[in-house]
Amino acid sequence: MPDAKGPGFDYHDTLIIAHAVFASMAALITAPAAILVARYFRSRTWWFKAHIILQIVTVAFTIIFFTISTVAVASGGHGTQFVGPKKDPHHDLGLAIAILLWVEAIFGVAAHYTHTAHAITRGAFPTIKAKKSPLRHLHAWYGIFVAGLLYAGIKTGIDEWNMVADSGTLVPRGIEIAFWVIFALEIAAYVIGWFLEAFRGERKSHMISDHPTDEEKDGTPSI
Ligand code: HEM
Numbered sequence: 001m002p003d004a005k006g007p008g009f010d011y012h013d014t015l016i017i018a019h020a021v022f023a024s025m026a027a028l029i030t031a032p033a034a035i036l037v038a039r040y041f042r043s044r045t046w047w048f049k050a051h052i053i054l055q056i057v058t059v060a061f062t063i064i065f066f067t068i069s070t071v072a073v074a075s076g077g078h079g080t081q082f083v084g085p086k087k088d089p090h091h092d093l094g095l096a097i098a099i100l101l102w103v104e105a106i107f108g109v110a111a112h113y114t115h116t117a118h119a120i121t122r123g124a125f126p127t128i129k130a131k132k133s134p135l136r137h138l139h140a141w142y143g144i145f146v147a148g149l150l151y152a153g154i155k156t157g158i159d160e161w162n163m164v165a166d167s168g169t170l171v172p173r174g175i176e177i178a179f180w181v182i183f184a185l186e187i188a189a190y191v192i193g194w195f196l197e198a199f200r201g202e203r204k205s206h207m208i209s210d211h212p213t214d215e216e217k218d219g220t221p222s223i
C-alpha cells in the first residue's frame with residue numbers, strides 16, 4: 001500500500017516517473033513508428049534504415065527503463081519483485097516484455113541476413129505470400145505480438161503506480177486518456193496499412209527480392 005509522504009515525489013517515485021517516461025517513449029513512439037514505417041514504406045529504399053534506427057532506440061530505452069525500475073524497487077529494500085510474496089503481474093509481465101523484445105531484435109538482425117530467391121507474387125497481401133525465409137515471417141508476426149505486450153506494459157504500469165506510488169497519487173486522467181487515444185490511433189493506422197496492401201496487391205503483381213534493401217542495390221522493391 002502507498003506510504004503517503006505528503007506533496008512531492010521521493011527517490012522511488014522520481015525513478016518510477018523516469019521509468020514510465022522511457023517505457024512510454026519505447027511503447028508508444030519508437031516501436032510503433034518503426035513498425036508503421038515497415039508497413040507503409042516497405043517499397044522505399046530508406047525503410048530498413050529507419051526501422052533499424054528506431055528499433056535500436058527502442059532496445060536502448062528498454063534497457064534504460066528496465067534498469068531504472070529494478071533500482072526503484074530495490075530502493076525499498078526488497079531486492080527485485082519478480083518472485084516471492086511481493087511479486088505482481090506488472091513486474092513479471094515487464095520482465096517478460098523486456099526479454100521478448102530483446103529476442104525480437106536478435107530475430108530482426110538474423111532476418112536481415114536471410115536471402116529469398118526473386119519471385120513474382122500476385123493477389124492481395126504480398127507480404128504474407130512472398131516466399132521468404134520463415135525467420136522473416138516469424139520476425140513480423142512475433143513483432144506484432146511484442147508491440148501488443150508493450151501496450152499492456154503501459155496499461156498495467158499505470159495501474160501499478162496507482163497502487164504503489166509512495167506519494168499516494170494517481171496517474172492523471174489526461175495521461176490515461178492520452179494513452180488510450182494514441183493506442184487506438186496506432187492500431188487503426190496499422191490495420192489500415194494492411195488493407196492498403198490488400199487493395200494494392202490485388203491491382204499489381206509484386207517482385208519479391210532477396211533483401212530488405214535490394215531497391216538500393218538492384219532496384220527491386222522489398223516486401
Ligand atoms: C512497456 C512498459 C513497461 C514495462 C515493460 C515495465 C517494466 C517494469 C518492471 C520489470 C518492473 C519491476 C522491477 C523489479 O521488480 O525489480 C516495473 C515496476 C514498476 N513499474 Fe513498470 N514497466 C512499464 C511501464 C510502466 C509505466 C507506464 C508505469 C507508470 C505509469 C510503470 C510503473 C511501475 C511501478 C509503479 C513499478 C513498481 C515499483 C515498486 O513496486 O516499487 N511502469 N516495471
Ligand code: HEM
Nearest residue numbers: 031035038039055056105108109111112136140143144146
Ligand atoms: C533492431 C533490430 C531489428 C531489425 C534488424 C529488424 C529487421 C526487420 C526486417 C528485415 C523486417 C522485414 C521482415 C520481412 O521481410 O517481412 C522487419 C519487419 C518488422 N519488424 Fe523488425 N527489426 C528489428 C527490430 C524489431 C523490433 C524490436 C520489433 C517489435 C517491437 C520489430 C517489429 C517488426 C514488425 C512488426 C515487422 C513487420 C511489419 C509489417 O510488415 O507489418 N522489429 N524488421
